Amino acid sequence: MKKNFEFIAALAFLGVVGIAAIAGLPGNILNLLIFMMIIALTAQGWNVLGGYGGLSSFGHAAFFGTGAYTTTILQTSFGINAWVGLVCGVILGAAVGAMIGFLSFRAGLKGSYFALITLAFAEVLRILANSWDFTGGAAGMMVSINNGFAYLQFSDRRWFLLILIGFVAGGLLLTRWLERSAFGAYLIALRENDQAAQALGVDIFKIKMQAITLSAAITALAGCLYVQNFLFIDANVAYGSWISIEALFAAIVGGAGTMLGPLIGSVLLLGLGEITKSFSGGIAGVDLVVFGIILILCVAFAPNGIRGFVADLWYRRKSRGKAM
Amino acid sequence: MKKLTNSVSRRTVLKVGGVSAMVLAAPGLSRAQAPTVKIGLLQPMTGGFAGDGDLARIGAEYAIKEINDAGGIKSLGGAKLELLIGDSRSNAEAGAQATEQLKADGAAIVVGGFASGISMTATQAAARYELPFIIDCAVSDALMTRNLKNVFRFNPSFSMAADVALKNLVTINDASGKAAKTVAIVHEDGLLGSGLAKLMQARLPALGFEVVEAISHPTPARDMSNVVLRLRSLQPDLIIPSHYFNEFVLFARTLQQQRVKPKGGIYALFGGAASSYRFVKEFPEAAEGVMDVNHWGDPKNPTNDKLMQAVQAAGKFYAYNAPINYSVVKVAAQALEFAKSAESGAIIEALQKNEFDSGVMPYGKSKFDATGQNVNALPLNTQVQGGQIKVIYPEQFAQAKPKFPANG
Numbered sequence: 001m002k003k004n005f006e007f008i009a010a011l012a013f014l015g016v017v018g019i020a021a022i023a024g025l026p027g028n029i030l031n032l033l034i035f036m037m038i039i040a041l042t043a044q045g046w047n048v049l050g051g052y053g054g055l056s057s058f059g060h061a062a063f064f065g066t067g068a069y070t071t072t073i074l075q076t077s078f079g080i081n082a083w084v085g086l087v088c089g090v091i092l093g094a095a096v097g098a099m100i101g102f103l104s105f106r107a108g109l110k111g112s113y114f115a116l117i118t119l120a121f122a123e124v125l126r127i128l129a130n131s132w133d134f135t136g137g138a139a140g141m142m143v144s145i146n147n148g149f150a151y152l153q154f155s156d157r158r159w160f161l162l163i164l165i166g167f168v169a170g171g172l173l174l175t176r177w178l179e180r181s182a183f184g185a186y187l188i189a190l191r192e193n194d195q196a197a198q199a200l201g202v203d204i205f206k207i208k209m210q211a212i213t214l215s216a217a218i219t220a221l222a223g224c225l226y227v228q229n230f231l232f233i234d235a236n237v238a239y240g241s242w243i244s245i246e247a248l249f250a251a252i253v254g255g256a257g258t259m260l261g262p263l264i265g266s267v268l269l270l271g272l273g274e275i276t277k278s279f280s281g282g283i284a285g286v287d288l289v290v291f292g293i294i295l296i297l298c299v300a301f302a303p304n305g306i307r308g309f310v311a312d313l314w315y316r317r318k319s320r321g322k323a324m
Numbered sequence: 325m326k327k328l329t330n331s332v333s334r335r336t337v338l339k340v341g342g343v344s345a346m347v348l349a350a351p352g353l354s355r356a357q358a359p360t361v362k363i364g365l366l367q368p369m370t371g372g373f374a375g376d377g378d379l380a381r382i383g384a385e386y387a388i389k390e391i392n393d394a395g396g397i398k399s400l401g402g403a404k405l406e407l408l409i410g411d412s413r414s415n416a417e418a419g420a421q422a423t424e425q426l427k428a429d430g431a432a433i434v435v436g437g438f439a440s441g442i443s444m445t446a447t448q449a450a451a452r453y454e455l456p457f458i459i460d461c462a463v464s465d466a467l468m469t470r471n472l473k474n475v476f477r478f479n480p481s482f483s484m485a486a487d488v489a490l491k492n493l494v495t496i497n498d499a500s501g502k503a504a505k506t507v508a509i510v511h512e513d514g515l516l517g518s519g520l521a522k523l524m525q526a527r528l529p530a531l532g533f534e535v536v537e538a539i540s541h542p543t544p545a546r547d548m549s550n551v552v553l554r555l556r557s558l559q560p561d562l563i564i565p566s567h568y569f570n571e572f573v574l575f576a577r578t579l580q581q582q583r584v585k586p587k588g589g590i591y592a593l594f595g596g597a598a599s600s601y602r603f604v605k606e607f608p609e610a611a612e613g614v615m616d617v618n619h620w621g622d623p624k625n626p627t628n629d630k631l632m633q634a635v636q637a638a639g640k641f642y643a644y645n646a647p648i649n650y651s652v653v654k655v656a657a658q659a660l661e662f663a664k665s666a667e668s669g670a671i672i673e674a675l676q677k678n679e680f681d682s683g684v685m686p687y688g689k690s691k692f693d694a695t696g697q698n699v700n701a702l703p704l705n706t707q708v709q710g711g712q713i714k715v716i717y718p719e720q721f722a723q724a725k726p727k728f729p730a731n732g
Contacts (some may be wrong), residue, residue, distance in 0.1 A: 027453065028424035035417060127542075130513055138518040140441065142466060145448070159453070230420065232444045234515065237416055277411075284369035284377075284411055 006260050010172050013263075014165045019157045030157055036270045037164035039228050042243060043250035043262030044171035045218030050176060051257035053211045054191030055110065059118030060219050060247045062100065062125050065238030067093040067220025068227045071139045071228060082152035086224040093220020094213045098203070103210035104203055110194070119244070125240035140234025143227055147206060152228045164225060168263065171218060176184075176261040187211055191257070219247065253298055255305030264306050269295075363388070363656055364410055364431030365649070366422055366446055368438055371414025375569075376438055376645045377637065382458065383646035386634050386655035387683070388516070393700060394614040397414035398658060399664040404655060410434070412442045412619040415698060425676050427453050430444040432666040433659065435478075435652045438645075441466035447475045449476035456671045458651045458658070461619050461644065463594065464515060468695045470586045474676050476692045478620055478652045478685075480701035481592075486523050489593045489617035491674070491716045494531050495587075496726050502532070503729040508560035510551055510575065512567045517543075520566040520593055536560050545571045548578040548722055555584055561729075562588035565595060569605040572597035576610040589730025599706050599713060611708045613730035615716070620704040621647030622686040623715050625722050630685060651683025686721050 017033060025033070040065060050056045070092045071085035080088075094189050104114055129135040147155040154160045156194075178184035186207045189197040198204050205247075227233055254265025272294060278285035302309035339354045341614070366379035395403040408429050410422030419442035427449075428436055433456045437443030439693045443462035450457040459467065463482040468475070480488070497504050509524050510516030521538045528535050535549050536558045539551050548571075555563065562600055565575060572595055579585070590598070590613070597603035598616035616634045621628040621644070635642045658681065660666065662674035681688040687700045705717035707726060714724040 028421065028428040028430050031421055031424040031449070035421065040567060106673075127513075130517075137467060138513060138515040139464065140515070142444070142470065145451075145470065145472075155452075230445050231448055232415065232416065233439070234441060236514075237441070242415070284374070284409075 006174055007172065010260055010263055011169060014169050014172075015265050016025060018162055018165050018247065022163050025158075027157075030161060031062055032274055034157065034164060034229055036266050037168050038229070039246050039250055040168050040263045040266040041164070041216055041222040041225070042219050042247040043254070043266055044168070044175065045215045045220075045222060047175070047215075047251045047256060047258075047262050048178065048187075048218065049211050049215035051261060052184060052187045052191065053208065053215075053252055055208065055211070055247065056115050057215075058115045058118070058248070059100075059122035060215075060243050061239045061241060061244045062118065062122040063093040063097055063216035063219040064192045064223035064226070064233075064243045065122070065129065065233075067094045067124060067223030067239045068233050069135055069141075069223075070220075071117065072143055072227050072233055073134065075143055076141060076248065081150060082228060083150070084223070086152065088234040090217050090220050094217035095239075096220075097212045097216020098209060098263050100216075101209050105208045116166075119241070121244040122239055122241070122244060127236045135235070138234065140232060140237070143231045145231060153231075158204065160229060167221065167225070171309035172259060172263070174214075174218075177252040179236075179259060184209065184224040185250075188257075231288075253295070253302075253305055255307030258305065260307045261305050268306060330551070332486040347665060359401060359425065360406045361397060361400065361403050361510045361660060362406045362408050362429065362431045364408045364423075364426035364429075364434035364436075364722035366410040366412055366419065366426065366434055366438075366442075367649075368414040368435040368442070369409065369411040371446050373414040373438060376643070377411070379640060379643055380436060380438065381644035382638055383631060383648070384634055384648075384653045385649045386631055387657070391654070397660045399661050400666065403660075403666075404545055405653075407653075410436075410532050412438070412446065414439075414442070416441045418443040419443070422448040423440060423449040423457075427455055431455070432668070433458070433655050433656050433671055435650065436460050437462050440467060443467055447472060450474055454668045454672065456656075456668060456675060458652050458675070460648050460654060461705075464519075466652065468697045472696070476673055476696040476698070478655060478682075478687075478690065478698050478701065479648060480703050481697060483523075483700060485593060486520070486527075486551075486619060486704055489591075489705075490527060490531060490684050493591060496705075496717065496728050499726045500724075500732070502672055503732055504561035505534060506558075506560045507530075507533045507562045507564055508536050508538050508555055508558055508586075508706075510555070510563060510565045511538065511540055511569075512543045512545075513540045514543055516568075516594060517566040518562075524564055533562075541567075541571070543568055543571055545574060548575045549582070551575070552578045552582050552584055552701045555586075557580075558583065560586055563590050565590060565592050567596050568601065569596040569603070571605055573607060573610075576603075576614065577607055580607075580610040585731045587729045589728070592618075594618055594703075598708070600641060600643040600699065601713065602643070604708055604713060608711050613708060613727060615705060615707045615726070615728075615730070617705050618713065619644040619648050619685070620706055620713075621651075621684040622721055624721060625684045627682040647684045651685040653681045654683040667694055 067089035070089035073081040074085040102118050129144045147153050179186050190204050250265035251262045255261030275288040367380045369377040390407050392404045396404045410426045412419035412422050423446040435458045438460045440462040443459050445459050455472050457475050459477040461479045465481050509521050511521045538599045595616040598614045600619040604611045632642045634704045635646050659671050659674045662678045663670035679691045690698045693699050704715050706713050707716045716723050716726040
């Protein structure tokens with residue numbers, strides 16, 4: 001599949017979602033789409049580091065939570081505008097990414113060691129957020145309900161979905177740039193063989209630092225937007241392992257290291273969850289079982305993610321067509 | 325295969341489909357449609373709190389059956405109630421999504437929520453549609469500070485329950501000649517436990533108790549040995565714990581195994597297992613003498629016994645979720661009766677302006693204040709005595725005298 005085609009198809013999909021939202025969608029579908037876009041954005045962040053850079057993180061909650069808490073604290077404790085809070089959240093999330101990256105990459109951590117250290121950082125932050133007073137401790141924090149563009153809250157949530165679609169489209173643009181830039185090429189080179197990349201003159205420490213900072217910034221942005229939608233966070237929501245798992249799940253199932261992967265993964269996983277729920281016949285948990293089975297099938301038969309699976313089919317069909 | 329596909333033509337499919345649809349629709353056409361009003365029950369049916377959600381469902385279904393058998397909502401022409409169950413999956417995001425789904429499925433009012441975090445996002449989702457929402461047992465004080473007109477809380481808040489717990493503790497302790505002087509607090513590090521520890525540390529000294537230590541632990545906890553060893557060295561007269569079910573059981577069992585028996589025993593506030601028959605039946609020795617201040621049905625109300633039997637008949641252990649959800653559905657039904665309409669605004673107005681019978685909960689008449697809090701909500705003091713959970717305080721609901729000091 002041509003990259004241009006993929007990019008245009010993804011934008012067209014987002015466009016259709018946006019138009020459908022404007023035309024009018026039921027509240028539950030709107031809510032689902034909003035959550036899908038938040039997870040897609042988180043997964044896009046994870047994809048920069050874990051997909052393109054091959055540095056799988058189990059602790060992207062550290063960045064998600066930092067973004068979420070920063071904007072919440074700035075809004076509730078200091079009365080700062082939500083948009084300014086969002087920018088500060090992204091900057092602080094990126095800074096946390098840079099700090100974790102600096103400590104990990106200087107020590108030469110990669111593979112499962114890097115994954116574990118990111119998990120540990122996220123856990124430390126969760127425990128701290130659970131006990132500090134300024135993060136609301138275990139009671140968590142609420143953002144006051146104030147509708148309006150300045151507050152980044154809307155009584156008509158279609159606007160919020162459109163803003164999210166804009167950010168996810170921005171994520172797509174960024175990944176497209178990544179795939180075409182020298183930085184992206186270096187990142188992929190160190191994923192494939194970091195020693196060979198280093199031997200060829202790639203400054204792998206610098207590239208890894210840039211990747212984790214960028215990845216953390218995108219994930220922190222998703223954290224800020226999560227708060228603006230749900231208006232409540234506590235330590236388990238912000239820094240809990242659930243978001244790290246959602247991020248890597250969506251990216252891996254969709255196709256890690258691809259532009260479309262995170263979007264496909266989040267739409268498919270969350271969409272599938274809702275569809276199976278509607279067919280579960282009111283028996284609690286059956287949808288989760290079906291969902292699990294589908295997930296196992298995906299992993300077993302599409303090891304390169306859904307995007308990889310579809311691309312394989314595409315090329316096979318194309319080559320068969322040529323052979324005939 | 326090909327032949328089979330060709331043999332079923334599009335026309336045949338349309339014919340058969342059309343006839344089937346008519347047959348299926350016929351029962352509905354042949355008799356007048358009784359009006360129904362849908363009540364949404366938002367509970368964790370899967371995930372960590374699934375057991376609580378299941379008990380809540382039994383309670384709510386029992387109430388719905390009673391109401392429908394008695395002729396439904398009379399002011400709405402005998403409209404029957406239909407229960408829609410929304411699974412919050414024990415997490416806040418899914419709680420919001422399930423509330424959206426309940427609204428989409430046509431719920432006129434939603435009851436439940438269970439945990440504070442879930443109730444927080446779920447009520448906010450309901451607020452977008454001004455969908456009336458009555459919280460069943462989430463206790464966080466912050467829930468009712470958001471000025472959401474559609475949100476009501478049937479159960480007592482954390483502060484209300486803490487006031488009652490402390491007042492009753494002083495009364496029980498004074499009656500025993502101040503048997504307990506030193507207290508250790510053992511709590512989980514989440515919202516419930518940390519909130520309790522903070523409050524107890526602030527208020528117990530003024531009531532004549534010395535807090536020797538507050539020990540926190542994470543949830544889930546795998547081992548309580550170190551906590552109990554510390555308690556062994558501190559030797560408090562009374563332990564005030566606050567955990568969820570599993571940690572409470574683990575803690576009580578570890579105390580029993582290490583033979584640590586504080587003179588006053590265990591006095592819990594919203595104890596995870598202290599008011600659960602599962603704990604009492606599975607670990608009778610560890611449970612004996614444990615006191616709790618919790619949501620609990622009025623033991624003198626005969627319906628409470630019937631509800632307990634219904635829970636047991638379903639093969640479950642009775643806990644507070646069943647009576648409180650039975651009662652909150654009853655309140656919702658009365659609100660519909662007063663409102664004479666299934667329209668949101670009318671139901672909210674009815675909830676704001678009227679007093680309600682509280683089902684099997686010991687609240688007398690439930691009345692919601694300007695914030696939406698039921699001002700008459702009251703937790704009960706229970707104690708495990710002889711393998712049964714007995715209400716020991718306040719006196720008008722008491723089934724037994726407090727055994728205090730429990731290990732004296």
